[in-house]
Amino acid sequence: MIPYGKQDINQADIDAVLGVLRSDFLTQGPKVPAFEQVVASHVGAEHALAVNSATSALHIACLALGLGQGDWLWTTPVTFVASANCGLYCGAKVDFVDIDPETYNLCPRALEVKLERAAKEKCLPKVVVVVHLCGQPCNMEAIGILAKKYGFKVIEDASHAIGGKYQGEFIGNCRYSDITVFSFHPVKIVTTAEGGMAVTNDANLADKMNLLRSHGITREPTHMTQEPDGPWYYQQVDLGFNYRMTELQAALGVSQMERLDAFVARRHQLATRYDRLLVDLPILLPWQHPDSYSGLHLYVIRLKLGSIRRSHREVFESLREQGIGVNLHYIPVHTQPYYQAMGFQAEDFPQSMAYYQEAISLPMFQGLTENQQDDVVSALRNALAGE
Structure with missing residues (x-):
């Protein structure tokens, strides 16, 4: 059987993972920040946060943008369920915008019509998740104009799209969005076995997502409510999750990014x-x-x-x-x-x-x-x- 998609693993990838197995760190070591830096540099974003799946990245991206009870998230119907489910995880309501018949991406004109109606009904979305289906980017310039006009935040679900470009620039630079999410599932373009990443140019959003991916716990004194009791001290300052990426996954990701x-x-x-x-x-x-x-x-x-x-x-x-x-x-x-x-x-x-x-x-x-x-x-x- 010829599969529809398949990972491409070479000896350099295997050696990278074996190197981690022989190291002192299997998690929370130097490879995760190295992978984040490689991706951020490649796509032209200021900050990158590696997590255990693109679904996790979508979830913490929504939370970082303040999506919650009573809010609306809109996305396209033609996507994996995670692009919509991430709104429900936050207690928000979900609706959809139909696709463009040529690109199969969320249609900017259909979005504009729906926004005009929602403005009159006072139920505008707080977040719109646009999906770069098959790897082809949405019309981000048109969507960005609508975001400014109607005041919603934009997440690019670029799970299919790392390495692609829009208007000559790499997808993920967040020129027209607040956060972009990538997937590194085995059938995707590069893989970390399972894994995902959120990139952004907003330091506050990056800090929030960094906190949320690891139980809401900080060791940074500036983020604490009191002086640390000692060098062992940490505080849980938010309700976060265990969404961390392992060193093994990150090492594979660094190696894959070279190709x-x-x-x-x-x-x-x-x-x-x-x-x-x-x-x-x-x-x-x-x-x-x-x-x-x-x-x-x-x-x-x-x-x-x-x-x-x-x-x-x-x-x-x-x-x-x-x-x-x-x-x-x-x-x-x-x-x-x-x-x-x-x-x-x-x-x-x-x-x-x-x-x-x-x-x-x-x-x-x-x-x-x-x-x-x-x-x-x-x-x-x-x-x-x-x-």
């Missing part, structure tokens, strides 16, 4: 080759906005169902039967039972549902060979033809 640019360049080569090999098929190929350089975590096609005799499910199952580990990113969050119990209906976001009924993620990872890619294309031709 980030090469990883993304290889994904672009594969995408260009897919574009060429699939151009004559009854499918819609991914469209890339000219302002973007996608991280290309995913390569998503959409079936032209009116031009083929097979259903979406039949094509998907045929590909799986032929040994192609395709997937579907994502089932729109608002259709999940937990969210439908809140009152959401499938038809609430028609562009998202149209996408869901046609989308298939083909294998895309830097280790994919051209022979494997040829097998994917051949299997897709068979599936579409009903063979």
Whole structure:
């Protein structure tokens, strides 16, 4: 089975992890800050906070921005559930904004229309989580303008997008957002096994997230309510969590980051080759906005169902039967039972549902060979033809 995504681990990665195992620190040592510095420097952000998952990063990002009971968080329906769940973790209410039919990202025009209505109803969002689906950045300039006009905070869920660029600058510099979150899950562009990171240019937000990721405990006298009793002293000054990243994960991350640019360049080569090999098929190929350089975590096609005799499910199952580990990113969050119990209906976001009924993620990872890619294309031709 050719998977849709796969980590790329070399000997340098293994040696980096073994080095930590032989060291004095398996957690809370020097590798985590080293990894944070590497990522911050690469993307052009002032501060970086490594945590045990992108979900944890989204949670503490929301808390740092003051999201709480009675507030609203808006995001896109076409994302993993964590992009919405992070609002619920904070006691906030969640709503969605439909996608742009070309980029599959949150649509700025749909956002503007919804904001205009929310302003009249006095229920504007406190936080909007925009998701760079497949690695292609959202229209951050347009969203940033709306954020200033309507007074909401912006989190970039860039779980798919490290190494990508927007308007010629690396995603994560937070030019149009308050916080950007990355994922380092094994199927992502670089991996730390499990892991995530939040980056920001705001020192106060960084301090708050730093506190929240480690039980709300500080050893900094300036953050304490009294003089320390001695060098052993610490205080819990907030209700935090155990969201720390280990030294093992961070060492792997530092090593992986050395190949980030090469990883993304290889994904672009594969995408260009897919574009060429699939151009004559009854499918819609991914469209890339000219302002973007996608991280290309995913390569998503959409079936032209009116031009083929097979259903979406039949094509998907045929590909799986032929040994192609395709997937579907994502089932729109608002259709999940937990969210439908809140009152959401499938038809609430028609562009998202149209996408869901046609989308298939083909294998895309830097280790994919051209022979494997040829097998994917051949299997897709068979599936579409009903063979």
